[in-house]
Structure formats: C-alpha cells, structure tokens
Amino acid sequence: MHYWKGLDAVPAGYGPSVVTIGNFDGVHRGHQEVLRRLVQAGRERGCSSVAISFDPHPSQVHRPSEAPPLIMGLEDRVELLAETGIDALLMVRYTLEFAEHTAEEFVREYIVEALGAKAVVIGHDVRFGKGNGGDYNTMCQLGDTYGFDVLGVDDFGDDRRCSSTWIREELTNGDVRNANEILGRPHRMRGEVVHGAARGRELGFPTANLSTASAGIIPADGVYAGWLIDQAGTRWPAAISVGSNPTFEGVSRQVEAHVIDRPQEGVADFNLYGQQVVVEFVARLRPMVAYRGVQALIEQMREDVDKTRAVLARA
Incomplete structure (x- = not known):
C-alpha cells in the first residue's frame, strides 16, 4: 500500500482511481465493508483503490475538551487499513485551515485533481466539507459535475449499525467480546x-x-x-x-x-x-x-x- 502523508506526496497525474473518505477509527466491520467495496470497484474498473483519512481526528481539532477517546492510534489504523487490500492511503493533516474547505473545494482538489477519481464509494450517512455541509446527495451532484460515479454502501450491522461510538460504549463497560464482534478482531x-x-x-x-x-x-x-x-x-x-x-x-x-x-x-x-x-x-x-x-x-x-x-x- 502506498502511504501518502499529505497532498504534496501524491504523485503528479495519479489515477484513475476509486476513492473513499473517512476517519476509520477502529477500522471496524462497517469500515471493512466500505473498503471491501472500494477494492472490488477498483478491480472492476481497472482503477487504483484509494482511501482518504484524517489525522488528528476532526473532533480533537474542533472540540478538544469534548472529543471522545480514539479506539486506536494512528500506527494501528494505518496497519489495519493496509490489510484491507487498498492500493493507497492519503492521510490528510486535519487543521482549522483545512476545515475551511467547502464540500466542492475538497472534492475538486483532493478527489478529482489529485487522485483522478472515476468513482467514489461512501456510506449514505457521509458528511464532509466546511461545517459538514456536504452529504451523500452533495457527492452525487458533484459526481455529475466532475464526471465520477457515486457508489453508496448501506449501513452494516444487524440490530444496530456498526459504529465507533458503539465500540467505545462496549469498551467503557468492559464488554470486549461485544466490542470485538463489532471490530471483527480483538x-x-x-x-x-x-x-x-x-x-x-x-x-x-x-x-x-x-x-x-x-x-x-x-x-x-x-x-x-x-x-x-x-x-x-x-x-x-x-x-x-x-x-x-x-x-x-x-x-x-x-x-x-x-x-x-x-x-x-x-x-x-x-x-x-x-x-x-x-x-x-x-x-x-x-x-x-x-x-x-x-x-x-x-x-x-x-x-x-x-x-x-x-x-x-x-x-
């Protein structure tokens, strides 16, 4: 897996690619399903599969006193993302300056111009851009504008959607068996x-x-x-x-x-x-x-x- 620490590290003219975005804290079974679909879509289209993630977690930048603890550190997140089979990971340094990117600016600069995306794989609850102003419908509209497809992934889970919040709850209660079930590993x-x-x-x-x-x-x-x-x-x-x-x-x-x-x-x-x-x-x-x-x-x-x-x- 190529690991790019910042936009400047992405090779000029990179692409075509299939892209997903997310914090991926825990790289749990829900994340794994999105990444599985990403790799699959890349192979079907003859494109590289690329995940965009962020460090530090946005909540640590916007509300540090209220930010939830991270399930895992950056080293483990990168290691587990690599194990999903993606071709590349772009780790964006999350700052207040970066957070000023509108949804369209982020998509144009990172997904289209830097990565040459032909498709974007996202969950239906995705939020991105300044003030979390972009959502799934926004991405579909931008796909029409910039010429990429949007592949939606349904929520993953049985009685409750797999989420980092749920894992934190289980760990706080000491129920590591349930947490591990959501994570898909210890x-x-x-x-x-x-x-x-x-x-x-x-x-x-x-x-x-x-x-x-x-x-x-x-x-x-x-x-x-x-x-x-x-x-x-x-x-x-x-x-x-x-x-x-x-x-x-x-x-x-x-x-x-x-x-x-x-x-x-x-x-x-x-x-x-x-x-x-x-x-x-x-x-x-x-x-x-x-x-x-x-x-x-x-x-x-x-x-x-x-x-x-x-x-x-x-x-």
Missing part, C-alpha cells in the same frame, strides 16, 4: 513496556506494564484474557490487568500483561522493557476487586491464569 492497545513497582514479579506473576502514553482505549477495570505481541511479532498468551489494583494503596490506573507459558526464568532474551508491544483483549474474566491479604490475591491470580489459558484455547 481490541488492541499499543505502547512501550516500562518499569513498574515490580509487585507482580514479587508475587510470582511478572507483568509487562504499558506506558501511560499508550495508544488505544483502555477498557473498564478488570482482568482480561488476551495476547501480548512483542516487537518481533511473537504472540504470547497473557492475563491482562486493568486498573489501580485495590489490594495495594497508592497505585495509579495501569494496564499490565502477565505472559503465561512464558520461557523459563533466566532466558536472557525474554526482556520486554523498552519494547513497543501490542496488547489484545479477548474476554473479560472478572472485575477488579480488593482482596484480604496477599495470599488470597495470589490464589485468585492462579485462577485467572487458568481461565485465561482456557479462554484462549477456545478462541
């Missing part, structure tokens, strides 16, 4: 492994602690079964703790993953400190609760590891 976070209080190691359950600057929504407090993917791409089964660990005082909210069935102690190359890792959440095992004494906590952690192993075996 929810993930990405961040650097940093040193913690080493309390897990003292208890016999060493953990990889994610930096507070990690990308991706932190689900509700609790213990989860999931995976840790290290810098080399190796997937390790993991029991993941989210919260402040109420058994101990003075601990701030954190995400830490205990790799199970890890190499035997003393293996020198199993050192995750400083690595950028991905943590994927498969299922919530239990809420975060305080235990009376360390021994009770250790017994519960052993049970968590057994449940994690069973859940991942089924998954």
Whole structure:
C-alpha cells in the first residue's frame, strides 16, 4: 500500500482511481465493508483503490475538551487499513485551515485533481466539507459535475449499525467480546513496556506494564484474557490487568500483561522493557476487586491464569 502523508506526496497525474473518505477509527466491520467495496470497484474498473483519512481526528481539532477517546492510534489504523487490500492511503493533516474547505473545494482538489477519481464509494450517512455541509446527495451532484460515479454502501450491522461510538460504549463497560464482534478482531492497545513497582514479579506473576502514553482505549477495570505481541511479532498468551489494583494503596490506573507459558526464568532474551508491544483483549474474566491479604490475591491470580489459558484455547 502506498502511504501518502499529505497532498504534496501524491504523485503528479495519479489515477484513475476509486476513492473513499473517512476517519476509520477502529477500522471496524462497517469500515471493512466500505473498503471491501472500494477494492472490488477498483478491480472492476481497472482503477487504483484509494482511501482518504484524517489525522488528528476532526473532533480533537474542533472540540478538544469534548472529543471522545480514539479506539486506536494512528500506527494501528494505518496497519489495519493496509490489510484491507487498498492500493493507497492519503492521510490528510486535519487543521482549522483545512476545515475551511467547502464540500466542492475538497472534492475538486483532493478527489478529482489529485487522485483522478472515476468513482467514489461512501456510506449514505457521509458528511464532509466546511461545517459538514456536504452529504451523500452533495457527492452525487458533484459526481455529475466532475464526471465520477457515486457508489453508496448501506449501513452494516444487524440490530444496530456498526459504529465507533458503539465500540467505545462496549469498551467503557468492559464488554470486549461485544466490542470485538463489532471490530471483527480483538481490541488492541499499543505502547512501550516500562518499569513498574515490580509487585507482580514479587508475587510470582511478572507483568509487562504499558506506558501511560499508550495508544488505544483502555477498557473498564478488570482482568482480561488476551495476547501480548512483542516487537518481533511473537504472540504470547497473557492475563491482562486493568486498573489501580485495590489490594495495594497508592497505585495509579495501569494496564499490565502477565505472559503465561512464558520461557523459563533466566532466558536472557525474554526482556520486554523498552519494547513497543501490542496488547489484545479477548474476554473479560472478572472485575477488579480488593482482596484480604496477599495470599488470597495470589490464589485468585492462579485462577485467572487458568481461565485465561482456557479462554484462549477456545478462541
């Protein structure tokens, strides 16, 4: 996939192409359906398939104090968009200046002149241009003006349309199973492994602690079964703790993953400190609760590891 960071990076005379636009936060099943139709339309017409996305998210620019948390960081968004099979991604730097483009100015400058679009694939709820003044009908009118077809994609979902808002709701409630169903894959976070209080190691359950600057929504407090993917791409089964660990005082909210069935102690190359890792959440095992004494906590952690192993075996 070609990855263009800004309009200036698009090769002169690029095209013909089939284009879609969107924020694609989460790259969920609804997004995947639009992108599937995009790739299909490109192949049928002998055109390149190009997605236009935006960074930062427009809500972070227009109303930063009210902007919802992003489901995933930019690196994961780009990686997952590439996996859909599109030929190119144009990432537009979203600023207040860019937001002044009218719907027609945006379509003419980005979709027609830069990408040579012969078709545009969009959902019927699309909004674009200054003040979100453009919609599906606007795009159809502009298609007539500039000579491209508009291919509409119906809402994707059963009882409720797949959306980033819905995913955020499920993660906030800790229901990662439902969130994963909408996403079409496990929810993930990405961040650097940093040193913690080493309390897990003292208890016999060493953990990889994610930096507070990690990308991706932190689900509700609790213990989860999931995976840790290290810098080399190796997937390790993991029991993941989210919260402040109420058994101990003075601990701030954190995400830490205990790799199970890890190499035997003393293996020198199993050192995750400083690595950028991905943590994927498969299922919530239990809420975060305080235990009376360390021994009770250790017994519960052993049970968590057994449940994690069973859940991942089924998954």
